[in-house]
Amino acid sequence: MKIVLAAPNYPQPRGNTVTVRRIAANLEKLGVETEIVAATGSHRAHSLPPADLVHGFHAYYFHQFLQQLGQQPDAYIITMTGTDLNVDLYHPEKRSGVLEALAGAKAIHVFDEAAKEALLKEAPQFDGKVFPIPQGAGEFPSGHPEIRKEAGTFLFVLPAGIRKVKNIPFAISALAKLHAEFPQLRLWLVGPVLEEAEAETVLRLVEQHAGWVRYLGELPHEEMGAVYENADAVLNSSLSEGQPAAITEAMGYGLPVLVSDVPGNSGMVENGRTGYLYKDEEEFLHFARALMDNGDARRQIGQQAKQYAADRHSASCEAEALLEIYRSILQQER
Missing domain, CATH: 3.40.50.2000 (Glycogen Phosphorylase B;)
Incomplete structure (x- = not known):
């Protein structure tokens, strides 16, 4: 299985980049081939590489990305990452783009039950395809000689x-x-x-x-x-x-x-x-x-x-839950 992950502003060091890289790394541990592409900015991909499924991050930016592609993906899911759910969904000029992207998605991933409830309150038509999966916590190497706080502070x-x-x-x-x-x-x-x-x-x-x-x-x-x-x-x-x-x-x-x-x-x-x-x-x-x-x-x-x-917030559980969604979608597509 190969999954393409499309992230806004990639590879800028923003929250979406951290999230996408973590998910990709943990999917790879489960035997999934991944490729990350930029959905916005100067590195924006102009076409999608071959894949079984596309996973877009941030509904509004992913909608804009889809509009600029010559060939649409056969199937995709969307992760709502924050401003798309809390701001763009209520914005008079962006709301239709958010809803259109979500309507085409095979599944919608949000980070918690409160986000699911907020989305379904605004768009009850998506009931049944919204999945709350908490973000996983990253892991880091220990120590750095140049990063030290003052003693007694x-x-x-x-x-x-x-x-x-x-x-x-x-x-x-x-x-x-x-x-x-x-x-x-x-x-x-x-x-x-x-x-x-x-x-x-x-x-x-x-x-x-x-x-x-x-x-x-x-x-x-x-x-x-x-x-x-x-x-x-x-x-x-x-x-x-x-x-x-x-x-x-x-x-x-x-x-x-x-x-x-x-x-x-x-x-x-x-x-x-x-x-x-x-x-x-x-x-x-x-x-x-x-x-x-x-x-x-x-x-x-x-x-x-x-x-x-x-x-x-287990990163491995996050990847396993997403993989289960991917498999379910691909089975339905077949």
Whole structure:
């Protein structure tokens, strides 16, 4: 069996690229041949290589990709990755493209039951072909001599490409208020610049708070393990999310997470048990202070997060569930 995976912005170091590479690697372990192609950007494929099935990621971008192909795939499935479900589905100019792509799909993969319910509320005609499969957590080599936090500091890490939807200035500005109370507080930002205008704002704030904020830039994904090994807690301040791989990765390292209370994040984090969900700056500061103040509670939440990641976000189970869908579709096609 050969599967072509079509990802937007590939091979840029974004969440979709991380997801697609992880899925491809774990499918290969199950004996499936895979090939990844770019669905958007300067590397966009102009035709599809031969395959038994095509797996597209992000419904709206995949719809645009299909419109530009001379020959359509015989069968495809779609993974809804975040903005297609939370934003594009409700956008007056994009909604029809999302629905058209989903209508042609043999199966629709979402990351949790809440995403399935949200989709079927808007498009009940897809009932019966929507499959919730949690994202798998990545694995990383250990250690990196150049990535070391200062001794005696408490390190928050915010892994995200710099773009407006990630709301990075909020996290810096909020933690600046806490830094006055806890001078040992440090913040690392990790991720590529994806929107230049937003990067100007973020980098200006980094310079303004250079004593305790550090921008590590874009790191190869395999080096993220060293970042997590240094972290005391991991942040996500996004305005919209699918199911961020960085959060499952952090949980896998036994780290407590402090994340915005938006769909995608809220489907992964049980408030007060595997991490904290905040609705506004007041809650953000309350939970951030709790993480810094109470080491025992922080470690307990981290261990519960690690167990949750092991139980719910197995990369091998993710690949096996997708393979079962592929086989079912191909059997029906025959």
